[in-house]
Amino acid sequence: MTRVTTNPFDDDKLHEECGVFGIFGSPDAAALTALGLHALQHRGQEASGIVSFDGERFYPHRAIGLVGDTFGDAETIARLPGAAAIGHNRYATSGETAIRNIQPLYADFAFGGLALGHNGNLTNARDLRRILVEGGALFQSTTDTEVIQHLIANATGPRLLDRIIQALRQIEGAYSLVALSRRKVIGARDPLGVRPLVLGRLQDAWILTSETCALDIIGARYVRDVDPGEIVIIDNAGVHSHKPYPTVRQRPCIFEYIYFARPDSTHGGLNVYETRKRIGAELARESHVPVDAVIPVPDSGVPAALGYANEAGVPFELGLIRNHYVGRTFIEPSDEIRHLGVRLKHNANSAPLAGKDVVLVDDSIVRGTTSRKIVEMVRNAGAVSVHMRISSPPATHSCFYGVNTPSQEELLAHRHDVAGMTKEIGVDSLAFISIDGLYRAMAEPGRNEAAPQYCDACFTGDYPTRLTDKDGGNTQAQLSLLVGPA
Numbered sequence: 001m002t003r004v005t006t007n008p009f010d011d012d013k014l015h016e017e018c019g020v021f022g023i024f025g026s027p028d029a030a031a032l033t034a035l036g037l038h039a040l041q042h043r044g045q046e047a048s049g050i051v052s053f054d055g056e057r058f059y060p061h062r063a064i065g066l067v068g069d070t071f072g073d074a075e076t077i078a079r080l081p082g083a084a085a086i087g088h089n090r091y092a093t094s095g096e097t098a099i100r101n102i103q104p105l106y107a108d109f110a111f112g113g114l115a116l117g118h119n120g121n122l123t124n125a126r127d128l129r130r131i132l133v134e135g136g137a138l139f140q141s142t143t144d145t146e147v148i149q150h151l152i153a154n155a156t157g158p159r160l161l162d163r164i165i166q167a168l169r170q171i172e173g174a175y176s177l178v179a180l181s182r183r184k185v186i187g188a189r190d191p192l193g194v195r196p197l198v199l200g201r202l203q204d205a206w207i208l209t210s211e212t213c214a215l216d217i218i219g220a221r222y223v224r225d226v227d228p229g230e231i232v233i234i235d236n237a238g239v240h241s242h243k244p245y246p247t248v249r250q251r252p253c254i255f256e257y258i259y260f261a262r263p264d265s266t267h268g269g270l271n272v273y274e275t276r277k278r279i280g281a282e283l284a285r286e287s288h289v290p291v292d293a294v295i296p297v298p299d300s301g302v303p304a305a306l307g308y309a310n311e312a313g314v315p316f317e318l319g320l321i322r323n324h325y326v327g328r329t330f331i332e333p334s335d336e337i338r339h340l341g342v343r344l345k346h347n348a349n350s351a352p353l354a355g356k357d358v359v360l361v362d363d364s365i366v367r368g369t370t371s372r373k374i375v376e377m378v379r380n381a382g383a384v385s386v387h388m389r390i391s392s393p394p395a396t397h398s399c400f401y402g403v404n405t406p407s408q409e410e411l412l413a414h415r416h417d418v419a420g421m422t423k424e425i426g427v428d429s430l431a432f433i434s435i436d437g438l439y440r441a442m443a444e445p446g447r448n449e450a451a452p453q454y455c456d457a458c459f460t461g462d463y464p465t466r467l468t469d470k471d472g473g474n475t476q477a478q479l480s481l482l483v484g485p486a
């Protein structure tokens with residue numbers, strides 16, 4: 001028997017590396033945090049953790065696995081008492097997840113305990129880590145979140161806020177943070193606002209979380225997005241906003257709208273589902289060919305395919321069915337059937353495909369391996385011609401802002417032009433939405449249409465921050481202490 005992974009790294013998508021949640025002022029803080037993390041499961045399926053505070057002590061629980069498996073029983077939640085808690089979902093960027101990397105990280109500082117959870121990635125974490133280690137810091141994990149912890153520990157100032165501001169001034173890259181101290185829940189978003197963070201309200205409690213879908217699940221009300229560069233402090237006196245950094249033009253991640261965020265979330269004032277439909281409609285305007293049916297690659301291709309089909313006036317059909325019950329691992333009885341792997345997740349539904357010319361709509365092509373298998377599946381189900389339309393521009397560059405991306409050399413769009421990719425994937429035609437078309441689709445009436453107003457670096461190479469570690473020869477997004485000093 002061969003145990004193989006069907007983990008998300010195999011499914012040929014870019015993946016968010018984390019989701020965060022924090023709550024202050026609820027007697028059910030840990031239970032609500034667990035529910036919030038469950039709603040954010042799509043942002044990280046490798047491991048999750050919660051740290052609560054009951055007025056006297058911090059209580060941590062972290063484990064590898066899905067949120068429901070880790071926090072689904074009443075006993076675990078009962079061991080996390082208190083009216084304040086933060087939680088974190090995580091994707092690992094390497095094959096093995098070390099327990100010590102599971103967030104929130106916790107440490108005792110001179111000012112007291114502090115738990116920290118981070119969505120994003122620092123582009124100068126290795127550089128900072130080297131300086132910290134040379135100064136005597138002892139690291140226990142391989143996450144860049146621990147770099148932030150050490151920077152806070154080394155900072156000075158009468159208030160925790162002063163230390164956090166000092167620490168964050170030194171870091172480059174993308175971060176949406178939640179932190180829990182003895183008296184406060186704290187949220188911070190990087191000055192460019194690359195990763196999302198929203199503020200919500202549930203009765204007397206305040207919530208900070210990555211997406212509005214985590215507010216919906218607990219019946220909380222969306223209050224507002226945390227602004228880029230803003231630090232939000234929540235304590236018994238309410239919510240305090242601090243904006244200590246010079247204002248710069250914000251560059252939120254455009255891929256949140258294309259794929260990462262849940263379609264029922266609202267981000268930066270835009271409903272993700274409606275935005276994806278508009279992108280699909282723009283894609284149809286740019287590159288439609290006459291066909292009998294528009295077929296989404298589920299689930300992520302569905303809203304764009306709906307928008308595409310509506311705009312093109314072509315029937316929308318479910319020609320691919322997704323199995324939602326694929327676990328993290330699967331035991332294959334023999335090596336011979338390993339190539340069937342993609343069918344664990346998708347199967348062609350021959351009724352709407354046989355004898356038809358079809359457009360397949362997907363959100364992105366990363367390595368192209370899954371696309372090729374899906375196209376083959378659709379052809380085997382009887383489709384006469386298969387045209388693929390992609391609701392993002394070609395992904396030609398790696399992400400260094402908290403998204404799991406293969407190396408640039410592995411990206412299909414880096415290795416081939418569209419004609420080459422058409423051949424590699426085996427379709428009759430292939431088209432991507434243009435970067436201009438994407439910005440047109442993102443722009444609601446009255447919005448500033450001038451590009452760039454988002455981070456679009458994986459399509460353009462226009463990285464909105466310095467890439468200190470990469471430029472210093474460290475191309476890995478994640479720190480790895482185990483392979484030696486940077």
Ligand code: SF4
Pocket residue numbers: 014194253254255256398399400401402403455456457458459
């Ligand atoms: Fe998002 Fe791409 Fe920018 Fe990464 S590089 S933050 S995935 S737009």
